[in-house]
Amino acid sequence: MxxxxxxxxxxxxxxxxxxxxxxxxxxxxxxxxxxxxxxxxxxxxxxxxxxxxxxxxxxxxxxxxxxxxxxxxxxxxxxxxxxxxxxxxxxxxxxxxxxxxxxxxxxxxxxxxxxxxxxxxxxxxxxxxxxxxxxxxxxxxxxxxxxxxxxxxxxxxxxxxxxxxxxxxxxxxxxxxxxxxxxxxxxxxxxxTDLQSAELIKYSSNAFLATKISFINEIAELCESLGANIEDVAHGMGLDSRIGPHFLRAGIGYGGSCFPKDVSALIHTATEHGAELKILKAVNLVNQKQQDVLVEKAMHRFGSLNNRKAAILGLSFKPNTDDIRESPALRMVSVLLEEGVNITAFDPVSIENAKKQFGDNINYSSSIEDALLNAEMAFIVTDWDDIKNFPLSQYEKLMKTPILFDGRNCYSLEEVSRFSIEYFSIGR
Ligand SMILES: NC(=O)c1ccc[n+]([C@@H]2O[C@H](COP(=O)([O-])OP(=O)(O)OC[C@H]3O[C@@H](n4cnc5c(N)ncnc54)[C@H](O)[C@@H]3O)[C@@H](O)[C@H]2O)c1
The missing domain is CATH 3.40.50.720 (NAD(P)-binding Rossmann-like Domain)
Known part of the structure; x- marks a missing residue:
């Protein structure tokens, strides 16, 4: 046709x-x-x-x-x-x-x-x-x-x-x-189906997936207080076929061109029709808070971040795309800049898009090694394969102080314990 x-x-x-x-x-x-x-x-x-x-x-x-x-x-x-x-x-x-x-x-x-x-x-x-x-x-x-x-x-x-x-x-x-x-x-x-139901299926699907993410992120926070491990909790939950294993990975929140806008749009549509989507309002709030979690951990660790040198690993909202729309990295970079941090960012494909956003306010690096060189802290934002598989020994070797804030739980705690790295992750 x-x-x-x-x-x-x-x-x-x-x-x-x-x-x-x-x-x-x-x-x-x-x-x-x-x-x-x-x-x-x-x-x-x-x-x-x-x-x-x-x-x-x-x-x-x-x-x-x-x-x-x-x-x-x-x-x-x-x-x-x-x-x-x-x-x-x-x-x-x-x-x-x-x-x-x-x-x-x-x-x-x-x-x-x-x-x-x-x-x-x-x-x-x-x-x-x-x-x-x-x-x-x-x-x-x-x-x-x-x-x-x-x-x-x-x-x-x-x-x-x-x-x-x-x-x-x-x-x-x-x-x-x-x-x-x-x-x-x-x-x-x-x-x-009919027109309206098809339109609503799309919004409800994205809103439900976003709900799963915010749910597991909230449980991750609780894990940190209780001494439980979010990965074991999520795995144990996902074994139940009524729940399933997908979208139960704790991290620094969802981003991208769809979830944030679709959740907000559905809340807005409901309000226009005199309904209140209380769960989705909470999903939004939890996600906004989640995007600050790594920076909060860094502030707690260092006191002041002013004039410190940080590496940001990953800018796209998820791996295998150069899309940085609503990426948690954007919020993180903005907050770190306000705190006076000297940032060098690495991403395999999103650097050009990030330059349009941040210009000369941050440094860009085409390799993880260069981004880490002499850094006092590193933040893992996007779990690209290159980042997930990056040897922990290199953090020890290249950084001024190997302090790693991992927003995607890329490394197992057992693996990290073999290195002299101060390691902060989500819900573990
Ligand atoms: N990107 C995703 O992963 C994804 C997934 C599912 C659904 N969606 C939805 O699909 C839609 C498109 O998203 P996208 O990510 O492809 O957007 P996009 O911004 O990548 O592409 C939109 C394109 O439309 C063009 N455009 C704008 N006005 C036009 C006009 N009057 N005539 C012709 N072209 C015009 C723009 O130049 C642009 O190339 C959105 O509603 C989005 O929510 C996106």
Missing amino acids: KITIVGTGHVGLVTGAYLAEIGHEVTCYDIDSDKIELIKRGKIPFFEPGLLELVNNNIENDRLSFTNNILEALTYSEIIYITVGTPMGLNGKVNLHYLYDAADQIAKNITQKVIIIIKSTVPIGTNRIIKERIEAVSKFEIEMVSNPEFLREGSAIHDTFFADRIVIGSESKKAAKLVEEINKPLGIPIFK
């Missing part, structure tokens, strides 16, 4: 590439002409394992093309995926500015009836609003499908081809069936 993607970011590019890979003819459109030119030159605008190869293979096979010309993009097909960003606005409300702009462009430029599939995460009721907005301008018939995206950055390709389910929400049986047909080659279970 011929398909158009509107918004060629993390989700849009992966969507375009997987749809081409399973045999469709796809054109990806974006308002950012630099991004489109970059992809046409055989590069991709962000780091995502396996995506570059998938994109370039499908360009070569003539199934995937890119344009920043809206008319060219829209005359191409009757099936339009919207994958533009829906960032957090004021007071946790979703900023729908990009989505409305995309809808207005579609309304003005379509030349036939279309099926619009919204993959962006949008507040409950938005699909209906978009349909009305487009129909107010265009004379063509519009059918809407909510098809929320569940991929994780860093494992987006795997998550797409081996997803647990595809959710399809629509008021039109015909449109829902078509989206089912489009995705059939993936062989992934499909769950069909």
